[in-house]
Amino acid sequence: MEQTLTNSIQDYLKNIYELTENGESASTNALASRLNVKPASVTGMVQKLASAKPALVEYQKHQGVTLTDDGKKAALEVIRHHRLLEAWLVQTLGYTWDEVHAEAEKLEHVISEDFERRIAAAMGHPLRDPHGELIPTADLQMPLDDSTPLSSLRPGQFGKIEYVKASEAELLRYLENLGLIPGADIEVKDHSPFDHNLTIKMGRKSVVLGLNITSKIYVKES
Amino acid sequence: MEQTLTNSIQDYLKNIYELTENGESASTNALASRLNVKPASVTGMVQKLASAKPALVEYQKHQGVTLTDDGKKAALEVIRHHRLLEAWLVQTLGYTWDEVHAEAEKLEHVISEDFERRIAAAMGHPLRDPHGELIPTADLQMPLDDSTPLSSLRPGQFGKIEYVKASEAELLRYLENLGLIPGADIEVKDHSPFDHNLTIKMGRKSVVLGLNITSKIYVKES
DNA sequence: AATATATTTTAGTCAAGACTAAATATTTTG
DNA sequence: CAAAATATTTAGTCTTGACTAAAATATATT
Structure with missing residues (x-):
C-alpha cells in the first residue's frame, strides 16, 4: 500500500477528491482544466490509476472518475500536507492568506511524515487552515464540518x-x-x-x- | 538567464560544485556515484548542460566537468537553499543535525525566492548551517572561510x-x-x-x- | 612499448507523462 | 428525433532522464 506516488499523480488525486466531494464523479474536462492539462492526457492518466496494483480510482469510459479508498487516503494525505503548510507558513513566516497557496502547492509533495508531524505538533494540531478549510486528521479522515x-x-x-x-x-x-x-x-x-x-x-x-x-x-x- | 532548472539538473550542478571546490574538475565516475546514477547517464546529462543556451558547464570529452559562471550561480542557489533550510529546520522544528539532511535535500528544489528571503531574515541571515558549513550569500557568493x-x-x-x-x-x-x-x-x-x-x-x-x-x-x- | 585494466563515451531502449489529430460517444437543441 | 455541438477516448508522437551493452579511449603495469 505504501507506493510512492509522483507529484503528478498526487495532483490528480487531490483534484479528483475536490471535484467529487459533492458526491458527483469528476469529468475528464473538469479535471483537465484544473490541472492545466489537455483532456486526452487526463484520460490516459486516469486509465493508469484505475489499473494500478491497488487501484486508486474507479473509472468507466464516459462516466467520469471516483476515488477508491486507497485513492482517497492518498488525496487526504496531500490535502493535509497542503493545509498544515499553509497554516504553518502564515504562523511562522508571516505569509498572508493569498501568498501561501503557491508555496504550499509545491511543498505538499515533498515533505516527510516526520515534517508533517512536527509542524502539526508545533501548531497544536489545528483544525482549520488559514482559509478556514478543515484539515484532514493524522489518520486521514476529513473531519465533519459543523459550521x-x-x-x-x-x-x-x-x-x-x-x-x-x-x-x-x-x-x-x-x-x-x-x-x-x-x-x-x-x-x-x-x-x-x-x-x-x-x-x-x-x-x-x-x-x-x-x-x-x-x-x-x-x-x-x- | 532565468531558465527553470529541473531537480535533476540542480542536483548535477550542486554535486559538480562540491567536487570542483578544490580546483580539480569532476570526473564522470565520481559524479555518477554521488548521484546514484550510472556513468553513461552522467555523460549524457553533462553533454546537454554544456550545450545549453547559456552553457552551465565546461566539458571536453575525457576531461571531466567544470561549472561556468552561470552554472556556479545555479549551484550556489541550491546550496544556499539547502543550508538555510537545515538551519531553519533545526531552529524551528527541533530537528537534530543528522535528521535534517534528507528533508532539506527535497525542499531545496521547490522553495521560492520569497521563502528563502523569509527564513534567512527570520534567522538573522546566518553565516553557517548547523554542520558549520558556510551559507552562500543572497547574491550568490560563497563567503571566504576564515576558520x-x-x-x-x-x-x-x-x-x-x-x-x-x-x-x-x-x-x-x-x-x-x-x-x-x-x-x-x-x-x-x-x-x-x-x-x-x-x-x-x-x-x-x-x-x-x-x-x-x-x-x-x-x-x-x- | 605492449598489454591489461579502468574509465568514459556511444548507441540504442525504456517509462512517464505530456501533446495533437482524428475517431467516437453523449448531450443539447431545433 | 435527428443534427449539431460538446465531451471523451484512441492512437501515435515527443521530451526527459534514466538504463544496458558495446566500443573507444586513458591509464597503469610489467
Whole structure:
C-alpha cells in the first residue's frame, strides 16, 4: 500500500477528491482544466490509476472518475500536507492568506511524515487552515464540518464564530474591530428579507451586516 | 538567464560544485556515484548542460566537468537553499543535525525566492548551517572561510571557536560542558607530537584534547 | 612499448507523462 | 428525433532522464 506516488499523480488525486466531494464523479474536462492539462492526457492518466496494483480510482469510459479508498487516503494525505503548510507558513513566516497557496502547492509533495508531524505538533494540531478549510486528521479522515454561514441563521438563533472565509486584510481588520473573530458568541436579532441584512448582537453591542459579509462568517449553532 | 532548472539538473550542478571546490574538475565516475546514477547517464546529462543556451558547464570529452559562471550561480542557489533550510529546520522544528539532511535535500528544489528571503531574515541571515558549513550569500557568493581546525594551531596561538563539525549528540554535550562552544576564546598551551594531543586553556581552565576532537573544532586565529 | 585494466563515451531502449489529430460517444437543441 | 455541438477516448508522437551493452579511449603495469 505504501507506493510512492509522483507529484503528478498526487495532483490528480487531490483534484479528483475536490471535484467529487459533492458526491458527483469528476469529468475528464473538469479535471483537465484544473490541472492545466489537455483532456486526452487526463484520460490516459486516469486509465493508469484505475489499473494500478491497488487501484486508486474507479473509472468507466464516459462516466467520469471516483476515488477508491486507497485513492482517497492518498488525496487526504496531500490535502493535509497542503493545509498544515499553509497554516504553518502564515504562523511562522508571516505569509498572508493569498501568498501561501503557491508555496504550499509545491511543498505538499515533498515533505516527510516526520515534517508533517512536527509542524502539526508545533501548531497544536489545528483544525482549520488559514482559509478556514478543515484539515484532514493524522489518520486521514476529513473531519465533519459543523459550521454554517452566518447568513443562514434565523432571528433568535445563537452561534459561535468558527472562522472567517475571507482574504482581504481590510475586511478582516474591520471584523476584528467589531469583535467578530473566531470564538465570539453572537445572536441573530433581526433579518431584513429584502436586502438580506442581518442584525447581530454580541454582548451589548449590535451590528448590521450585509450578505457579502454574513456569507463569509462561519458559525457553529448553539 | 532565468531558465527553470529541473531537480535533476540542480542536483548535477550542486554535486559538480562540491567536487570542483578544490580546483580539480569532476570526473564522470565520481559524479555518477554521488548521484546514484550510472556513468553513461552522467555523460549524457553533462553533454546537454554544456550545450545549453547559456552553457552551465565546461566539458571536453575525457576531461571531466567544470561549472561556468552561470552554472556556479545555479549551484550556489541550491546550496544556499539547502543550508538555510537545515538551519531553519533545526531552529524551528527541533530537528537534530543528522535528521535534517534528507528533508532539506527535497525542499531545496521547490522553495521560492520569497521563502528563502523569509527564513534567512527570520534567522538573522546566518553565516553557517548547523554542520558549520558556510551559507552562500543572497547574491550568490560563497563567503571566504576564515576558520581552521583547532588541530592546526601551534602552542602559543590564540583563537576563537567558530563552529564544531560533529553530529554526535554525546560529543556535543561533552564539549558544551567544557565551554568549548562557538564564541569561546582559547589558547593552545602544549602539543604532544607523538599522539597529537593538545592542551587547551580557556580562562583558568585547561583541557587536553585528542586529534579526533581538535580536528572537528574550527577556530578563527586571533 | 605492449598489454591489461579502468574509465568514459556511444548507441540504442525504456517509462512517464505530456501533446495533437482524428475517431467516437453523449448531450443539447431545433 | 435527428443534427449539431460538446465531451471523451484512441492512437501515435515527443521530451526527459534514466538504463544496458558495446566500443573507444586513458591509464597503469610489467
